Amino acid sequence: MDRYTQQRSCFQNRRFFKVVCGAGNEDPDEVYRLSQVYTLAGALGIDVSANVEVVQASRRGIQRAFELAPSLNIQLETEPFITVSVGLKGDPHVRKARILEDNCTACGDCFEHCEQQAVGSDPYRVIDRRCIGCGKCETVCEYNAVEYYTRKVDFDRVLPACLEAGAENFELHAIIADDEKVLRDWRILNRILPDNFISMCLDRSHLSNNHLLSRIAAARELTGERLIIQADGAPMSGGSDNFNTTLQAIAIADIIQKSGLDVTILLSGGTNGQTGELARLCGIPAHGVSIGTFARNLVRVEIEAADFDNDLTVLSAAVQKGRRLVDATLDPLQEV
Ligand code: SF4
Ligand code: SF4
Numbered sequence: 001m002d003r004y005t006q007q008r009s010c011f012q013n014r015r016f017f018k019v020v021c022g023a024g025n026e027d028p029d030e031v032y033r034l035s036q037v038y039t040l041a042g043a044l045g046i047d048v049s050a051n052v053e054v055v056q057a058s059r060r061g062i063q064r065a066f067e068l069a070p071s072l073n074i075q076l077e078t079e080p081f082i083t084v085s086v087g088l089k090g091d092p093h094v095r096k097a098r099i100l101e102d103n104c105t106a107c108g109d110c111f112e113h114c115e116q117q118a119v120g121s122d123p124y125r126v127i128d129r130r131c132i133g134c135g136k137c138e139t140v141c142e143y144n145a146v147e148y149y150t151r152k153v154d155f156d157r158v159l160p161a162c163l164e165a166g167a168e169n170f171e172l173h174a175i176i177a178d179d180e181k182v183l184r185d186w187r188i189l190n191r192i193l194p195d196n197f198i199s200m201c202l203d204r205s206h207l208s209n210n211h212l213l214s215r216i217a218a219a220r221e222l223t224g225e226r227l228i229i230q231a232d233g234a235p236m237s238g239g240s241d242n243f244n245t246t247l248q249a250i251a252i253a254d255i256i257q258k259s260g261l262d263v264t265i266l267l268s269g270g271t272n273g274q275t276g277e278l279a280r281l282c283g284i285p286a287h288g289v290s291i292g293t294f295a296r297n298l299v300r301v302e303i304e305a306a307d308f309d310n311d312l313t314v315l316s317a318a319v320q321k322g323r324r325l326v327d328a329t330l331d332p333l334q335e336v
Helices: 003-013 028-041 051-071 109-113 136-140 155-165 179-192 208-226 243-259 276-282 293-298 312-333
Strands: 014-022 043-049 081-087 095-099 119-121 123-127 146-150 169-172 196-204 227-232 264-268 290-292
Touching: 003 014, 003 227, 014 028, 014 264, 014 312, 028 043, 028 051, 028 312, 043 051, 043 169, 043 290, 051 081, 051 155, 051 290, 051 312, 081 155, 081 196, 095 123, 095 136, 109 119, 109 136, 136 146, 155 179, 169 179, 169 227, 179 208, 196 208, 196 276, 208 227, 208 243, 227 243, 243 264, 243 276, 276 290, 276 312, 290 312, 293 312
Parallel strands: 014 043, 014 290, 043 081, 081 169, 169 196, 196 227, 227 264, 264 290
Antiparallel strands: 095 146, 119 123
16 A cells, blocks of 8 residues: 555544644654654654654654664554654644743743743743744743744755655645735645645634635645645634543634535644544544644653653553553544
8 A cells, every 4th residue: 555545544534643843842852752752652644843853853763763663662553754844834733832031031931831842041032943832932021122033944945855764745834814824825835745745733713714714625626636625623722621621622623524525624722632522522524633742741751851862661661651642632532
């Protein structure tokens, strides 16, 4: 079976779990470790930034997982599919924060609240390669000292190199109102990758339900059965493990599925350990689930441990946590 057919079959069987390293996360060490842990935990998708070094790190993590699997009594079959994420200016997934020195009082609140450890403290500043644009620093800053910027990726230069390095899918973060801008970038992605899955990540912050569906229909016209819709409930909000946090991810998927549009749907945006169960309770037959914040934080202690690379018990502890999350997410989908 070729890789495309293999991936299609994972969607049809609702066995697709994607760990999201972060569209803005350009820290190769973290991506290497997350890829290693979640490959061993049973993930079949890994979502990374549009950066060749990061794609290579993810590939290395997958390979290392396959090497170590026998010593951990884990049987792995399918190598995860790497998705490279890009986005349009205005989409929160591809922005980065910057601290304005003139306004900053060095209170330290952003340092305390950044779950990505993307704020340095001497002086307070954002560590660019680790920032995923989640906005928590801005929320806690009382001095208007945080602003955002977006770096435009040169698709034609970077994306073919990412494919060369081992990526197989693309994702366009399209949480903006302007259809024409979205479709312009969408056409470019389809030109560069004409024969594999491409995902559009959408939420409803700028779109009515009808607008959401008409945009999906336009994307479907160009991409056909290769289209994945990453149905984003509330972007980057999956910190807590309860039904309410994941409610919007279920709601947006419900709207798409009730429309009858024939697309592959991955739940995301506020996804956590309860997402699969809420999908089951609500009768939402999603094809898979993408989890970012919650999945990363779950294994944060282990992947930041100094002896991660040398001590298999550290890796094993992370894998067990990851495995519980993957099972808790996918098992209920089988019962929808
Ligand atoms: S929260 Fe605001 S004022 Fe405080 S350290 Fe961060 S940027 Fe500076
Ligand atoms: S809180 Fe979020 S936006 Fe702010 S520095 Fe950390 S990762 Fe970046």
